[in-house]
Amino acid sequence: MKIGIIGGGSIGRLYGRLWHQAGHEIFISSRNPGKLRPFAEGLGDRAYFGDPDQAVAFGDVILLAVNYPSVDDVTTAIRDRAAGKLVIDATNPLTFKPDGSLERTIPENEVAGLVMQSKLPGARVAKSFTSLWTGHVEQHSDVDTPSVAMPLAADVEADRKIVGTLVREAGLVPVDIGDLEASAALDPQSPIWNVVLSADEMRARIDTFRTRKAA
Template identity: 60%
Template sequence: MQRFYWSPRWKGRAVAQLPQSCRFPRRSQRFEGFECCPSAIDDRKWIQSQLRAAYREFFFRLFFSGTQCRSEDMKIGIIGAGDIGKLYGRLWGEAGHDIMISSRSSETREFAARAIAADSGTPEEAAVFGEVVLLAVNYANVDEATSAIAAQVSGKLVIDATNPLVLVSGGDTERVIPENAIAGEVMAEKLPGARVAKSFTTLWSGYVEQHADRENPTVAMTLSANDPADRETVAQLVRDAGLVPVDLGALAQSRPLDPPSPVWNVVLSAQELEERVAAFRQEQVA
């Protein structure tokens, strides 16, 4: 059984519900994962302890992290425990979201979960867990991953963070979708029941690690989705990762996210990125 422990982010499952969303956990949740007997704890003392926890978390975020409790904190399921999955899982966890990271390998997912202080599970479990799902697998494994989660993500927002590239001999990469295809639309065909968005693809994880700053973001990240409300959700997650969102519109307009393009894997401000996208689109029309 899991032992409860204190930390600035209150990672104990029962108490984590309280400060992250500014509400009390359900009565049935309060002893989940703890080595104690419910009948041995006085209700009044328990409520007082939860209030102290909430106050501590509030003042920690207010004076140290600069982030107050927000009603939009989300459950995010991450499919893939590589560099991209771990990086954004950590950044979103630090922003207050509840994360489950997944892999087919139990050893890989448990190692990743410990590294970013998140929950772990299979891809199917992460897809069920997440209000939003981040797909961050190697493109060679995309078909296997999408087949595994297709039923669980029906009706959900799935953010495609993959690039349609595979390694070939000599260490080079090769594009594996047709030249006239748009990666976001290809993914939407693979997950027809989901609301597919495209983001977190144009910057190497090392650049994000170096430049991410929630307090003073300067580096741009592109995003695209068919539904304006979904684009706003993704934009919020871009901000929560310490980047500046640049909305490129619907998936049919998302070609600048696909490699090769003048904004792919280049550290740019929002203005610089928008200028490059405009020039790229003009060239495509010409």
């Protein structure tokens, strides 16, 4: 698969490396592409770097991994080129407050995946890779015997299958939680957010979360 990655920070580099190890072609990007040269050249063949527009043109699948304050700029820039493509949104609707704590930047009753789909109307948005800190993934990723769960959501079943394969290839266990509406369970402050869980533990917590929301 050809994977275009927007954002060459912690998330972009981590999954770029894992998917490259799995045999995919990756194109990683930022506003300052030159700083990604050592990373891409360190991976070797099948790893490229450049700007976000090039990454979107390259990818059959796009991973969106930028800081949330950049989301409006990025989605405006890639909207046309991303049309018809699968965009996996790994962003969290959070910003840092001056005291260093994190603040949710979309209203409590909105779902981040649906917000992203409204910003990229021609793309097929999936939500995954949001809910686990990179340090946890580094520690627990195991391609041979994966044990730690990563949730995913998308409106199209075939897209959920593709994302599930990428989760598995990152050494994690995919937990398909349904459509983008259901992806509220991936958003910050849900009981699965940034918790290391088995797939069974994650499903149990999601059931409880849904029951509470429905009540």
